[in-house]
Amino acid sequence: MTILVTGAAGFIGYHVCQALLARGEIVLGLDSVTSYYDPSLKRARLKELHNGNRFRFVEASVADRAAMHTLADEHPGITGVIHLAAQPGVRHSLVDPWAYVEANVMGHLVMLETARRLEQLRHLVYASSSSVYGGNQKVPFAVSDPVERPLSLYAATKRADELMSEAYAGLYGLRLSGLRFFTVYGPWGRPDMAPWIFCRSILAGETIPVYNRGLLKRDFSYIDDITQGVLACYDRPPAQPGHRLYNLGASHSEDILHFIALLEEEIGRKAQIELRPAQPGDMAETCADIAATTRELGWTPATSIEAGIPRFVRWFRRYHRC
Template identity: 50%
Template sequence: MKILVTGAAGFIGSHTSHALLTSGHEVLGIDNLNDYYDPALKRARLANLSCLSGFDFEKLDIAEDVALGALTAKYQPDRIIHLAAQAGVRYSLENPMAYARSNLLGHLAVLEAVRHTPSVKHLVYASSSSVYGERNDTPFSENDPVENPVSLYAATKRADELMSVAYSRLYGLTQTGLRFFTVYGSWGRPDMAYWRFTDAILKGEPIRVFNKGEMQRDFTYIDDVVRTAVKITEDTPNAARHRIYNIGGSDPRPLKDFIAAIEAALGMEAKKIYLPMQKGDVTKTSADVSAITRDYSYAATTSIEDGIRIFVDWYRDFYSV
């Protein structure tokens, strides 16, 4: 198949592109290579992909709808997996307009590109566990109400889902949204807690621990995510035009356990500064993965301890620490 991947230089996008290529697909990756975090890391991910047969890359901002539409029409992909977005809950408090452009205009531009390119038989796109907001009843089910976001980032991801519902009903587009739950692993994002903790501990600097580390997260290792995301992308569902799936570890753990796993992998103890909860944060995430398990035999098989050890080994190698 010919598959267009947005956000191909990103964390999940690069892993997904790699898995698609090694499965024998052709991949056209697009990314704007912005400076939200170090573009050198994004270029390094692309360099890995460029070594594989069947990969092409175009630097493009998905919010440029005319350019995106022209590229999609020229490439004529069989599938699109849309992973480009402005990520980060906390950054949405500082730069909200970046989220409007990338997550709202960008998602709409992708929908328009699919609408006008009949070769595309299935659009798979990234949503987020953030859409569930602050709630006490767990685990979170795809059937739960999601109308009370606690961050702009969450609001944009929910808006993307609603736009996709509308386009499926209006134009019959086959789409699947994936609500990712705290994905981590090698080649990850430097703005995420596990990366920042690792960096600080190795430098002998203190780490900032919010809510005394009592927040619980449904941490999900990247390989577990990608394996099933590829299956879904290859599929052409018949039963529904638009579907939503949770994709998480299904084993919520306190942040302090995550920190302990990093300390164990590094063989170093962190200096901790305890701080209250931040705006836009939630106390717990927990994924009900029964639907994706039923339909695609999804299974999260990587423990936090193993996943963090793999990340730390990669980090030491990448930065020659």
């Protein structure tokens, strides 16, 4: 019994692999190790995963049809898939839209087609995003809310993944679950995301640009909670073939300036903040309604930002020796 984890060299993928390995699973990791952010961080994560002998790694693109079908043929014992590989980042989707359609739309289609070839597959869990809620004014965001107004191409590709999954579950009798993640942070995090940029800038004494003049609220989710949520979902496939969606977020909307204040406190240095206008594609507030996730998956997040930020900062300083 093997679990295929795509995006294994990425932030969430790395933690999911660690958690699966810790409970004795055999994990086949796949990642194309893109250079969207420093690949040495991805290689460092992979090195940690290779510490045991139950982790194998394939370097390939999920959008590469031939490579993915070969992988399915060579590993008929795959019983589960956790598909996290993607081109992430809202802002970069204005710069390189092609990368998003290639990794997130073509990649998702190839993953679904690969799933059809896996005869022993019980469940495929994949990453969606809170960005699908777009400009919705009603908070918290619930899975039953309308999601027809994405604010970025990134969001549109994630919504496309959800719709393709809905169609494939019905057409081919697959069991599929999509998880809408909300701003995940923590050790081994992502250098393009605000928590990392803020932490690095405060430590380096550099100015932090804060958009929408600081009037931003985010549902910051701590990585260990998200990892547990992914596993809780993976362990509970739909009883019948079908497709489900869940929010995975802390379910608290935190003021971005409060998040920075906690970083300042932990680091012991004041941030130099430059308030700037809103950026295209940005949402003013995100907050997850997790009632259905808790009810159906038995999952509740446990880590406040007061507890999570010090752990993130300690890891950041250790990793960078600063």
